[in-house]
Amino acid sequence: xxIAIPADEQKMEGNVCISFGRxxxxxxxxxxxxxxxFMVNEAAQSQGGAGIKAAQAVxxxxxxxxxxxxxxxxxxxxxxxxxxxxxxSIEGSLTENIEAFKAGQLPLLEEIHPGYHxx
Amino acid sequence: xKIAVLSGKGGTGKTLVSVNLAAAIAPSVYLDCDVExxxxxxxxxxxxxxxxxxxxxxxxxxxTKCNACRTCVEFCKFHALAMVGTRWMLFDDICxxxxxxxxxxxxxxxxxxxxxxxxxxxxxxxxxxVRTGWLDPGQSSGVPIIRKLFAAESPLDQPMIVDCPPGSAxxxxxxxxxxxxxxxxxxxxxxGLHNLKMVHELVRLFQKPHGxxxxxxxxxxxxxxxxxxxxxxxxxxxxxxxxxxxRLNSNGRILARExxxxxxxxxxxxxxxxxxxxxxTAADSER
Numbered sequence: 001x002x003i004a005i006p007a008d009e010q011k012m013e014g015n016v017c018i019s020f021g022r023x024x025x026x027x028x029x030x031x032x033x034x035x036x037x038f039m040v041n042e043a044a045q046s047q048g049g050a051g052i053k054a055a056q057a058v059x060x061x062x063x064x065x066x067x068x069x070x071x072x073x074x075x076x077x078x079x080x081x082x083x084x085x086x087x088x089s090i091e092g093s094l095t096e097n098i099e100a101f102k103a104g105q106l107p108l109l110e111e112i113h114p115g116y117h118x119x
Numbered sequence: 120x121k122i123a124v125l126s127g128k129g130g131t132g133k134t135l136v137s138v139n140l141a142a143a144i145a146p147s148v149y150l151d152c153d154v155e156x157x158x159x160x161x162x163x164x165x166x167x168x169x170x171x172x173x174x175x176x177x178x179x180x181x182x183t184k185c186n187a188c189r190t191c192v193e194f195c196k197f198h199a200l201a202m203v204g205t206r207w208m209l210f211d212d213i214c215x216x217x218x219x220x221x222x223x224x225x226x227x228x229x230x231x232x233x234x235x236x237x238x239x240x241x242x243x244x245x246x247x248x249v250r251t252g253w254l255d256p257g258q259s260s261g262v263p264i265i266r267k268l269f270a271a272e273s274p275l276d277q278p279m280i281v282d283c284p285p286g287s288a289x290x291x292x293x294x295x296x297x298x299x300x301x302x303x304x305x306x307x308x309x310x311g312l313h314n315l316k317m318v319h320e321l322v323r324l325f326q327k328p329h330g331x332x333x334x335x336x337x338x339x340x341x342x343x344x345x346x347x348x349x350x351x352x353x354x355x356x357x358x359x360x361x362x363x364x365x366r367l368n369s370n371g372r373i374l375a376r377e378x379x380x381x382x383x384x385x386x387x388x389x390x391x392x393x394x395x396x397x398x399x400t401a402a403d404s405e406r
Contacts, residue, residue, distance in 0.1 A: 049198025049213050056192070056201045074210050081203035 003029045003101065004063035004084075005094055010038040016089045016097055020068045020075055021051035027094050028061045031102070036094075051075030051115060059084060067097050067106060072115035120398050122389075123298035125283040125291060125321075127314020129156070132304045132334035132358070135368055137282040138162045140302075143375040143385035145246030148279040150268050152294040154237065154252040154261035159282050161371045165242025165249040172238050173252075173264045175216045176231040180207045184228035191220035191229060212259045237264050241271070245376070248273065265293045278389070287321045295322065300396045301329040302355065305343035312342040319352070328396050330355040332388075353395060356388055 006023030008015045017023035022044050029036035039061065043053035051071075055078035058066060066079060067089040079086055087106040089097050100106050124137040138159050141149035151159040178191070178200075187205040199213040200220060211234060221229040237254040250271065252264040261284070273279060283294040295301055301322045305315040315331070322329040330353035333344055337360045347354050358364070367374055374381035392398075 043198070046196075046198060049195075049210070052201050052210055052213070053198040056198075059201075059203055074213070077210075078201045078203060078208065081201075081206060081208060 001031045001065065002061065002063040003027075003031065003065045003067060003098065004058045004061060005029065005067045005089065005097060006041070007038065007094055012036065012095045013093045015093060016067070016069060016091075018069055020066075020071045021054045023054070026054075026058065026061070028063055029094075029098055031098075049074070052078055055079050065101070067101055068109065071109055071112055073112055074115060076112045120300070120393065120396070121279045121281060121298045122300045122302060122392060123281040123283055123295040123327075124302045124304060125287075125295065125318050126285060126304040127287065127317040128310075129285040131285075131306050131311065131314065132332070133285070134159055134162070134282055135334070135358075135364075135374075136302060136304055136332055137280045138373055139375040139381060139385045140388060141247050141280040142245070142373045143382050144278055144389045146248075146274070146277050147246070148248045148250065148273045148277050150279060150281045151249070151251040152261075152265050152268060152290075153282055153284045154254040154264045154290075155284065157251045157253060160240070160242075160249060160251050162373050163242075163244035163247060163249045164371075165240075165244045165247075168240050168242040170238050170240050171267075172235055173267050174233040174235050175214075175263050176218065177211045177214050177216060177234045178209060178218075178220050178229045179232045180209075181228045181230070182207070184226045185224075186226055186228075188225060190223050190225055194219055194223055212257075215260075216263070237261070239264065239267055239271070248277075261290050262293050265290060269297055287317045291318075291321065292325070295325060295327060298327055299398070300392050301327045302392070303329055303331045303352075304334050305331055305347075306335055307333065307337060307341035307343055309342050312346055315343050315346060319350070329353075330392070330395065333357040335360040355391055356384065358384075 005027045006017040007025040007027045008017045023041050026039045027036050043050040052074045055075040059082040066086045069089050086109045088109040124133045126133050141147045151157040189202050192200045192202050197213050199210045201208040236258045240251045242249050252268045254261040284290050303318050305311050331347050336357045375385045
């Protein structure tokens with residue numbers, strides 16, 4: 001199974017990014033192989049619709065699970081449409097979050113915020 | 120002549136100035152572009168109102184033709200489209216109605232449909248044609264409503280007063296695009312000054328002739344006034360912080376229709392604007 005996590009830096013001991021749509025990188029971690037790859041989030045620079053574009057990239061990566069501290073409405077629609085499960089991440093490194101997820105300690109993310117859109 | 124009234128934030132006195140100006144110089148046209156919270160109609164109480172729906176075009180998909188090639192998704196720079204597996208998704212709040220996706224679809228699977236976003240109401244009030252834009256709650260952009268407000272036919276010889284939305288975003292730019300003159304309304308506080316600077320920057324960018332009305336003036340410091348003097352911005356008028364104004368205004372009354380000194384003030388304001396905007400000679404020679 002593949003897990004996606006927004007990441008501040010391209011290293012496993014780095015932190016989970018507080019933003020889903022505007023994170024600089026995503027870690028795509030394959031639990032069977034025990035390896036991960038980092039993907040640059042091209043949506044981070046977009047003026048609007050970053051959440052949708054980022055969600056599209058996560059869906060396209062083949063991830064079935066997303067670990068994130070928060071998620072906007074539009075991104076959640078795309079992720080839900082692709083049956084990507086969204087779990088709430090905890091403070092700490094990417095590795096710690098993967099371990100916590102495997103141990104069943106990360107609940108589903110309940111609050112989906114309406115987004116921070118502005119014109 | 121089109122005069123736009125703007126300020127950096129709500130509650131500064133845009134509606135007070137534009138309603139009174141339009142009433143004092145009637146026959147005139149009053150355009151309420153503050154489409155999220157239009158309130159000029161509360162003062163004018165216009166009669167014989169006509170309504171017009173405002174729609175925008177959004178794409179719709181014919182799933183039997185779509186082969187999930189993603190040409191549309193990759194094209195949309197607003198990211199209003201997504202493709203989940205073979206499922207096409209539209210986020211219509213983000214769509215800017217450019218029509219590009221429909222044109223580019225190699226399968227011709229997309230077509231445009233109308234989406235209602237609000238309406239325009241037109242009525243009259245003692246010689247003032249009152250046109251109000253209403254954006255439906257939940258819709259993201261009132262710009263199409265503003266374009267339609269301006270597109271309607273108005274008596275050419277009558278001055279038009281444009282009550283702009285607060286701030287300095289896209290919707291305000293659309294409201295002042297056609298203006299011959301901009302009135303900036305400012306409060307005598309540091310926050311008022313901050314908001315004044317925002318709209319001042321905007322009118323300079325659009326190279327519009329402009330002047331300031333200092334509203335709610337009290338004894339003591341007025342940072343907005345200091346800024347005008349320092350920048351050499353014309354101060355058109357200073358309106359005092361006055362309980363009478365407050366009371367009449369909160370009862371939905373129009374000062375210029377009730378108190379001669381305010382009728383005079385707003386008539387004088389119009390005269391001054393025509394002079395500084397160089398309108399005087401052209402308009403007078405027509406008479």
